[in-house]
Amino acid sequence: MIQLHNLTSKAGPLSTLEVSDDAIIIDAHLLKTFRVCEEKYNYFEQKHWVPNAMSAAPAFGISMHEGIAGFRLAKRDGMKYPDAYQHGAKILLEAYKKNMPPDSTSEVAQDDKRSPQNALRIFTGHCEHYEPMGLKYPYVEVPFAMLLGQVPMAHGMVDVIYVGIIDAIIEWQAGLFVNDIKTTAWVLNQNWLDGFQMDQGMIGYTVAARELLGIDTSRALIHAIWVSTPAKTAKGKKLDDYFHTKELYWDESQLNEWRQNTLNTIQDIETRKVDGKWSLAYNEDCNSFGMCPYRPVCSSPPAAREQLLTMDFHKAIWTPLEDERLQKIEG
Numbered sequence: 001m002i003q004l005h006n007l008t009s010k011a012g013p014l015s016t017l018e019v020s021d022d023a024i025i026i027d028a029h030l031l032k033t034f035r036v037c038e039e040k041y042n043y044f045e046q047k048h049w050v051p052n053a054m055s056a057a058p059a060f061g062i063s064m065h066e067g068i069a070g071f072r073l074a075k076r077d078g079m080k081y082p083d084a085y086q087h088g089a090k091i092l093l094e095a096y097k098k099n100m101p102p103d104s105t106s107e108v109a110q111d112d113k114r115s116p117q118n119a120l121r122i123f124t125g126h127c128e129h130y131e132p133m134g135l136k137y138p139y140v141e142v143p144f145a146m147l148l149g150q151v152p153m154a155h156g157m158v159d160v161i162y163v164g165i166i167d168a169i170i171e172w173q174a175g176l177f178v179n180d181i182k183t184t185a186w187v188l189n190q191n192w193l194d195g196f197q198m199d200q201g202m203i204g205y206t207v208a209a210r211e212l213l214g215i216d217t218s219r220a221l222i223h224a225i226w227v228s229t230p231a232k233t234a235k236g237k238k239l240d241d242y243f244h245t246k247e248l249y250w251d252e253s254q255l256n257e258w259r260q261n262t263l264n265t266i267q268d269i270e271t272r273k274v275d276g277k278w279s280l281a282y283n284e285d286c287n288s289f290g291m292c293p294y295r296p297v298c299s300s301p302p303a304a305r306e307q308l309l310t311m312d313f314h315k316a317i318w319t320p321l322e323d324e325r326l327q328k329i330e331g
């Protein structure tokens, strides 16, 4: 048996979960990767190939999350707005220095949308946008590990542990909501926001908040942040328009469906691990968000791929239980 901290605060573990040594640990990112493309999952999670050229986008998102979490924790602990804002801003800039990959220097030049100056500008806008709404933050940044169920394997039933980090539980207008912050450089529109109703990560956080924190809620709030430079003309978007809130709701049957569906996908992953028949997507996912990082590899003849991987990628391990966002890479 191994012990996992199934709820962890900044101060340390709040409680632990005993799981068998062969338990399958899964998170939203790995599930999403497999559902996008089996071969992508194979390269990333099985073979541990990670591109050498790192994008500035994840590091920017991590820094924004850390700054906002610092602001919220300060507010929760009774600090007044101006001091809480200063506290969060300091954390944001420190996180930016720590997380921004050095090889993205050109991407984060002074006038770029992901520069530290612009990060601070957007963070300021975020604080000012939500402050008049009187939000309260009973929980901020809660890493969790939840026993989801079991799947059949050749040697018997195996526990499945779902892990993640809940950004916050927000109290708003006498209701409790599971909250997640999403940063994007794509223009925010209603269709994009509505899409979070089918976001398996959000449903997972809601299930975890109910089961582990005992929060009686079926509702979530997306706080979406548009990452952009200041408008060049007076007709352009004002800073306050960079922030959108989307309310989501799932009933009990939908939350149960999510759990069973997640277990089904995990079984599919385990089947692939045994038979090794990882399918290539051959679809728009190869081009999504600029381009799948493995596209140059997949578009080459199979015999040439190993050499391409060795040249443009390095080996790194995804560690979903680390108290880090997105990915923690170990060489």
Ligand code: SF4
Binding pocket: 036, 037, 038, 039, 040, 280, 281, 282, 283, 285, 286, 292, 293, 294, 295, 296, 298
């Ligand atoms: S390029 Fe396409 S087929 Fe290859 S890993 Fe990416 S999504 Fe899958």
